[in-house]
Amino acid sequence: MPELPEVETVRDGLARLVVGAVVRDVEVFREYSVRRHDGGPASFADQLRGRRLAEAARRGKFLWLPLEGHDAALLAHLGMSGQLLVRDPDVAGTWEHPHLRVRLHLVGAPSGARYLDLVDQRTFGHLSVVDLVPTPDGAPGGLGTARAAVPEPVAHIGRDLLDPALDRDVVVDAIRRRRTGIKRALLDQTVTSGVGNIYADESLWRARLHYARPTDTLRRAEVHRVLDAAAQVMTEALEHGGTSFDALYVNVNGESGYFSRALAVYGREGEPCPRCSTRIRRDAFMNRSAYTCPRCQPRPRNARW
């Protein structure tokens, strides 16, 4: 499942392999994958054809490739299972993926690649061509771009914990002002982006906080502790090339990451906590799962969710 480290791995791959290429043609095999583009598949293709991909930028889990000479960008979100694969049909071993949704035909890519494919099993991922709008703070819109602009649909998303322009104190105040549980606040992308279910559980375990701890009872130091843990666990995951539990997440070359081997609690129900050996517990949470160590992360009496 692509979370921030996985998306950053993809962004880095796109920056090296396809930035500078011109889109020669576009094939949309599944209309739903461009559902967020105003005007449908034909308009999506028209707005990309002949355009040069100028940069590869990211904020949270949103990726965008600004189009040279235009205040617009190709915006991508990988959803649960999306992959952006840089392909060359002449290379031995290249096969047609059964979940190929959108294909960009490229010319002039630095890698010589001729396809940029959106492959997506569960179809939550999507592509669109959108306008860029100025950032309110005048800082670069995200990692990988020097332009103080973001895609309009990304403007409401908070900066992520790996963004040097992020003001950590602002995030701490925003979390403590909320009246909800800490995990809900971490997952709220308008506060700070890029933390998904996996890294929320891992960072809460590292910070020894239960997911249902009310945000308005947290001390500033506790919020800093969990944000530091989140940044740390995502940085470590980035060094491992991302987290992968199955074939659903791969980088632009189709290779999986290895960070899942380093996860302490996520997906480890019944296994011993690496810190105290108590069995890891799984709770139903927001139609998904929350993994905790009952000893390191005791449920608070005033639990909010």
Next chain:
DNA sequence: TTCCGCACCTGCCGGC
């Protein structure tokens, strides 16, 4: 205004 629940979507897996 803030928070919460649900729909969206597909494939895998376990139970019957």
Next chain:
DNA sequence: TGCCGGCAGGTGCGGA
């Protein structure tokens, strides 16, 4: 063997 329900989960929208 085949069918069915549960589960995975990021985002956006509607309702409270």
